[in-house]
Amino acid sequence: MNNMLTTLINIYKKSFTMQYIKAILFLVSFTMALIFISCENATTPPTPTKSVRDYTWTIDTLNIPDAFQNLMSSMYAANSEDIYLVGHNSGSQIYAGDGKMWHYNGKDWSVVRLRDQLGGFQLKAIHGSSSNNVWAVGSRQSSGDDFPTSFIAQYNGVSWKEHLRKSPNGIYDEPLSKSDVYSVYVESETEVWACGEGGVVYHYDGTSWDVDTIRIELNEDENFIAKDIVIYNSEILLLGFKNFQGAFFGTYYMFKKENQDWIIQDSIVQDAQGIKNWKWGAGYFYLSNSNQLYTMGLGGVFKLEGHSWTNIFENDSSIEGISEKDENNILAVGDFGLVFHYNDSDWKKLSNLEIADKYTCVWQDSDEAIIVGQLLGAYPMKTIVLHGK
Secondary structure (H helix, E strand, O other), rough: OHHHHHHHHHHHHHHHHHHHHHHHHHHHHHHHHHHHHHHHHHHOOOOOOOHHHHHHHEEEOOOOOOOOOOEEEEEEEOOOOOOEEEEEEOOOOOOOOOOEEEEEEOOEEOOOOOOOHOOOEEEEEEOOOOOOOOEEEEOOOOOOOOEEEEEEEEEOOEEEEEEEEEEEOOOOOOOOOOOOOOEEEEOOOEEEEEEOOOOOEEEEEEEEEEEEEEOOOOOOOOEEEEEEEEEEEOOEEEEEEOOOOOHHHEEEEEEEEEEOEEEEEEEEEEOOOOOOOOOOOOOEEEEEOOOOOOEEEEEEEEEOOOOOOEEEOOOOOOEEEEEEEEOOEEEEEOOEEEEEEEEOOOOOEOHHOOOOOOEEEEEEEOEEEEEEEEOOOOOEEEEEEEEEO
């Protein structure tokens, strides 16, 4: 009898233990399922954006060994793997007639070979609206020409084509000025503006060119240039500069095109003692991806707010280039190898980047930056490219 009772008790204990174990396993499985579902539905916090001030920088040197000078001064970046630079090259046998344009493919820089296709020319500026619509401007002086003439070329994603060139009979087949072209602004394939020496202004509508000249009163030995041009909220704005030949000071102008006329919006007179109160950055325009318009140059960086220019960064030396990631994240570069960064709190000089004698242009996207500089104090003079990530 006792043996039978003991056997029944053991069976009950085993049964109870199995039920208990099954219950525990069920609860564990249920809890894990809830945790998994919770993790699936939870919003993953975004990865903090790295500040430009914390970037790691590498340096590329653009040097042609037998060229005394290789100095790039203008940049267009369609993206981080498609970047063009243009500027001055003193001449090379290695790249005969070339070296005035470089291209970056995301890994390497290479000289763009254009001499055989387009002949000899000088380049001052480059801009575009996409990888398949890039424009470079400057001048050329062909054999038999008494003066340099305008040079404007377009890249369509496959090859470069020169606009405004002579036909085989030596006659210009489109309007052309005996003027160096200093600036080009590309809104689209059917809206391109360029300007330069003597106040010349070009406009291309996708089919044909119009050439115009801004005329202001000039005394003997005075010179006027249309320095930079931009389209902002459907308005055409232009920066001009008048000076005595060879002088570094003069009068700066802000123009707006109204119908067929160029109207002076304002002017700044600079004498040998300089100016303490600049009205705008006396150099270049910069239109950001967020449609904010800036000027930069002597006086620092100015931002257009309504109908007036606000000095957002004052600097003793000239600011030659700026790039805006957003309104609270701006890079500014310029003379004496200076680089400044704005982070919505302050402008900080990035002393670790005081490498070049002069920085000429800058570009940035969400997670990297490109800064172009010149080494002027050694032989040969070279271009360096700082790449920060």
